[in-house]
Amino acid sequence: MIIPHKTVAGIKIPDSAIASQATELLREHGSELLYNHSLRAFLFAALNGKQNNIRYDAELLYVSTMFHDLGLTAHYRSDDKRFEIDGANAARDFLRGHGVSPQSMQLVWDAIALHTSPGIAEYKEPEVALLNYAVALDVIGKGYDQLSHNDREEIVKQFPRNDLKKNMITTFFDGFKHKPHTTYGSINADICACMIPGFQRKDYCDLILHSPWSE
Structure with missing residues (x-):
């Protein structure tokens, strides 16, 4: 199912061939939770760009949001x-x-x-910063009060949250539970610590102290 041409909270959802095909891939390989999360993220990002007069490429931002969690699938x-x-x-590869x-x-x-790299993404190009902002808003509520009640309600009505607070941790974990070592140095290590009993994260100080250098 492809989303129809529509405008939500004053934001036009891109409907170019590239945008539509990216949506198809998310529909095919992602879950309903990831689909709705990604659409909300695009709308949150675009609203932030509009409110702050930030120039960005809507199609590239949209493709970024459609693919941003497909690595979990x-x-x-x-x-x-x-x-x-x-x-x-x-x-x-798609582009x-x-x-x-x-x-x-x-x-x-x-x-x-x-x-998922706070402290870095917000200083990059607009599309990079906007996606980081939008994902943080949807998942942990960062910047929640910067969005009007009406915009929040309209977006969530169109793309429901699917009990995200209850289901997102499991959704993340299912995507990388077979490779917890890849979460070193990222916020995803918190999810492994939450979901894997006795999980031991790598510690950077230990890595320094136990490096093969002799001194």
């Missing part, structure tokens, strides 16, 4: 890479097939790869 996840990298690589410029492919790659 069985079709796209690898055995040895962070899920964000799997999603970024999938998006780059390459549409003849998109290398610069645009890199922009989308960065947006997806860095969407």
Whole structure:
């Protein structure tokens, strides 16, 4: 099922061939929770851009949001890479097939790869910063009060949250429970600590102190 051409909370959802095909892939390989989360993320990102007069490429931002969590899915996840990298690589391959410029492919790659990297993404290009902002808003409520009640209600009515607070941790974990080592240095290590009894995270200080250097 492809979303119809529509405007939600004053934001037009892109309906180009690339945008529609990206939506199809999310529908095919993602869950209802990830689909609705991704659509809300695009709308939150676009609203933030509109409110702050930020110029951005709506189509590239949309493709980034459609792919940003696809690295969690069985079709796209690898055995040895962070899920964000799997999603970024999938998006780059997708865009390459549409003849998109290398610069645009890199922009989308960065947006997806860095969407869980607070303290970095917000200082990058608008599309990268907006996706990071929107995902944080939807998942942990960062910037919740910056969005009007009416906009929140309209967006959630169109794309329900599917008990996200109860289900998102499990959804994340299912995407990388076979490779918990890839969560080192990221917020995803918190999910492994929550879901794996006795999980021991790598400690950077231990790595320094036990490096092979002799001194």
